[in-house]
Amino acid sequence: MKLEDNFKVSLQTNIQTKKQDTRYIPVIMKFALSHFFSLLWICFSIYVSIPWLIDLSKIVTLPISLLIIIGIAYIPGYMNAFLVVSLIFDKQPPFKNEYPSKDITILIAARNEAENIENTLAYIAKQDYTGKIKVFVIDNGSRDDTSFVALKAGEKLALDITVIQEEKPGKYNALNTGLKHVFTDLIITLDADTLLHSSAVRYLVARIESSPKEVCAVAGSVLVRNSRENIITKIQEWDYFLSIASIKRLQGLYQGTLVAQGAYSVYKTECVREIGGWPDAIGEDIVLTWNLLRHNWKTYFEPLAVAFTNVPNTVHVFARQRSRWARGMIEALKITKPWQQPQIYTKYLTGINLIMPYLDLAYTFFWLPGLILSFFGIFWIVGPATLLVLPLTLLSYSILYIYQKHVFRNLNLRVRKNWSGFFLFLLCYQMIMSPVSVWGYAQEAFKFKRVWK
Template identity: 70%
Template sequence: MQPNPAPIRPDFKSKLSRRYITVSMKFWISHALAIGWMIFSIYLSLPWLADLSSIVSLPVAVFIIGGIAYVPGYMNAFLVVSLLFDRQPAFKNESPSDPVALLIAAYNEEGGIFNTLEYVANQDYNGKLHIFVINNNSTDNTVKEVKRAKIGLDLNITILHEAKPGKFHALNKGLQRVMTPYVITLDADTLLHPSAVRLLVSRIKTSPSNVSAVAGSMLVRNSRESIWTRIQEWDYFLGITSIKRLQGLYQGTLVAQGAFSLYKTDCVREVQGWPDAIGEDIVLTWRLLHNGWKVYSEPLAVAFTDAPATLSHFAKQRSRWARGMIEGLNEIKPWNQPQLYTKYLTGVNFVMPYLDFVYTFCWIPGLILAFFGHFWIVGPMTLLVLPLTMISYGLLYIYQKHYVFKNLNLRVRKNRSGFILFIICYQMIMSPVSVWGYLQELFKVKRVWK
């Protein structure tokens, strides 16, 4: 997916039905159909349940099949129906001019921070951008590169220094200097589409007053670097995007990711800024939701990031994400969230360790057994999850290509090998990595941000 340097004016006129359906109706209709699908799958799985029960007992069989088929099938069905209902409201003002602060925490980023700032300089945003680059103990030429960008790109950049290690310390240092109503966080290796800031601000200006943050849309820039980045390209393009859209529909995007998101400055200050957590953006978002505010996402506000190019780097990143989710759950329980939708959405995260555990310790061994003709755990019945998965990805592909990429003058790169491996192998890597992250948090292993 190649960034296009030309600013755009997207066409927001929807060709879809204009019949209004409340968010509450969408929520309950999606639930009803998803539960119906799960009941149907339970009925079809009775012979499978009986066979597995004869080997491991009925409770254990329900535990295993529930984690492999029942719960994932329900979740996929809920996702598919919800995506069919999703309609992004048109912007009230496509060219806002509110002043915005932009925070970039930088630790040894000399290789790419000038390029990041160059894309900031090319934004088609009409308002003033005040950029704070917070140097967090860099030992390379990061500061020198920022100074070069400040002069060469004619940007309003303030360089700050934070001696305490940790991204949350750097961001909070920058927050102290912010004087604007909105603040954007941007990773030092992330490139912005020329209209990204404008569209992000347009979304929060269009949203109700109780929306505290809007998450941007992240895509992979370096998908040609390795097979791992090829696979992750589809995860960002289809998987992560679909979850963001689902959560945004129900007004509770669970992660306004630090890589590129916009926040109301007063809201961030009211929850005491970014917390001391390895998933500082996750916990911050959950604190905002816990205060009764809503968090949206904007699919058209696109940024391009470098995905981990090796399995080791990938495992470290995703285990951090899993660990950050547990940090959020430890601080704010789903039942303590004030809104029904966020209770449900955070509650889904409460179930994820169970699903990852079953996939890692039951499904993968079951797949190995299936190769030897033993279909006790993995067999023909498990294939019933695939149609819903393909339908959801198909809907996302159509949406991304025709609504997002077409409006942004982007093209979808051909990446068949990455897609095939994403469908077949990705979860077999993700679940064990996530389990490792859960265990790290359980045993309080030393936190490492990179």
Template identity: 70%
Template sequence: MKPSLTPIEPAARHGRKKLYVSINKKFVLSHLSSAVWLTFSIYLSLPWLKDLSEIVTLPISILIIGGIAYLPGYMNGFLVMSLLLDRQPSFKNPDPDKEVTLLVAAFNEENTIFQTLSYVANQDYKGKIKAIVIDNRSSDNTYCELVRAQKELNLEIKVLKESKPGKFHALNKGLQHVTTEYVISLDADTLLHPSAVRFLVARMESSPEEVCAVAGSMLVRNSRENLLTKIQEWDYYLGIASIKRLQGLYQGTLVAQGAFSLYKTNSVRQVNGWPDAIGEDIVLTWRLLQKEWKVYFEPLAAAFTDVPSNLSHFAKQRSRWARGMIEGLNEIKPWNQPQIYTKYLTGVNLVMPYLDMVYTFFWIPGLILAFFGYFWIVGPMTLFVLPLTILSYGILYMYQKHYVFKNLNLKVRKNILGFFAFILFYQMIMSPISVWGYFQELFKLKRVWD
């Protein structure tokens, strides 16, 4: 997605007041619809279950089919109904003016840091924005670019140096110098839509007091590079966005991503800042949720990032995400989360390793067997998962296009090849990479960021 340079106003909503459905009712209705779909799926799968059990026994058959069809179908059903019931509240004040501080941890970012800060300087936010950039042992010309930004940009920039390696060290160093009520974390290679900060703060200002963080919306900037980036464009536009909308609806967005999120400064300090973890933003968010605070998601607060353009970097990034999820589960068990919605949302992560392992060790080999005429695992019944998946993506596509992109003066790029590759092959790439991330954390292998 090409970044827009045009500030925008949110579209006014007119017409009769719509029927209000409480979060509790949305939660129950979504689970009921999922249960209906699950019952239907089990009924349809009985012949498949019978045939497979003659080969690998009934318990193993249930384990395999449960990971391929039952649980994914239930989760997709819950997602679809939740998205249909979701209504993003209007901003109470779309033009806030509270002073905010923006933290940027930079390690060898000479090619991107000036442009990143220039987009910050061009925000349409009415309040003052302070930028604190922490140079984390850069060996290139990052510092020179920061000095140039201080001279040329209409932005207050404070440059700090942190000798300890690690993004969490850099962010915590910057946190010590924050004096504003709100602090925003931003990656050094991420570009902000000109209204991004305004919408992020507006969502916080329009939220209940117990909301301590708001995650921004990440979009792909370099989707034209190759097929892998084209696929990731749809993952960010549909997959990640749909999950964040679901979690935001139930007031427990599980990752206020470090790439672009807003936090209440005192809340971050109360949990001792960013932790020493490969998924520091995941663990930080879960610590905040454990304090009985809530984390929201604002789809209009858009930022643009470059995604990995080769399989090696993609594998390192996504295995790191999977490993970060396990770090969070190890530190804070879902049953220790104080809010029912957060218990459920973090509890879903407990089954993700199971789903990824079933997909990796059974579905992919089953797909290979199907090409040779053996439909023991992958057969016609597996196609019943596709309609609900396409439906959920279709709902989100229309929302993203008409509510988010239209309001942000953005256009959805034509990327048909990437879409079909995303639907058909993305999970075949992601599940084995995630499994590798789980094993990395299980055996405490060396952390790899690059």
């Protein structure tokens, strides 16, 4: 190639790089623009809801009308608008090294998991990760053959596995016991009934290794494994696939994924040790993550690091799980106040949780009764104005569906055609979630006994 051709190619590359650089929008600008468009939406919502507000105030007074409409329309609409705009702006940065090889440790806290543990270990053995993987199974007072099955499976699969006994109940006790034996820079926590995609560990480690040094944890993408069981699991498939994933993407964009979930996440060992390990809490992973953020570290989310977990297959078990999650959020708020967070993004993200009890109470005690009244032609609370939130919800789910479908394609996975579960998720899910969350808040308020599972 001639010298002038080399120069032209170099010049063209520089121009393209500059164009790409000019397209980059700083995180603070994305944050500001998302709020700006959300404010525009809420102004529009207030304008079109004035007749509704006037009519309702004639029945229950103006202050109560505002309390109801703010809780079931204005704030949810604002939050949905913020989510939609943020998802549009979000773009996952490329890996610096897609094939890391540093040694890691996986901690599996197990209690009566003899039925599941061998399968979980088998999927660890199938990882395409080239670094050394050390596995600790911490048997937390099991009454079955969890320890025996784990050891036999490790031997059969040629895994470097150690079983540790921890009789003191509590997942946080099990994980902290395992932490004492860790000598690697990175720890991955994995639930005993969670199966890893063959590239899950590689992508999770690649993300934390590609991130700035202040990133101390990365949450993996946990999806539903048993979605074909019944309608309860089919609905939850969409919750994990769309709702939970979208929220984690939003939080990851603003450098503060609020839950590096114990089911599947990676942490820097020294950071976990510096804050004293997992706390004595029913939501130990929530409180741990908020403590990490409070120390001016950051947490990310990696959608390509996919794991599949069993979700509750009955309403009773589902309600127990989600009430526990709600209770864990309250614990986190009591231990780490949002205003104690050092970064503006995490102040905002954790601060949103302060209003979640109000929104769940409003939905449970205002929206649900209003829905019942609407079937009798009484549109005091639920009417045309409340449907304004629906287009934003559909838009956010559409954006995420396209994104998730692309992620699945990269992993050679297919999105299941589960339309019955989708429509029930869209129409009915919140009707279950809000009352269950309110029950969780009550459990924490009255200090009910904690239950791990």
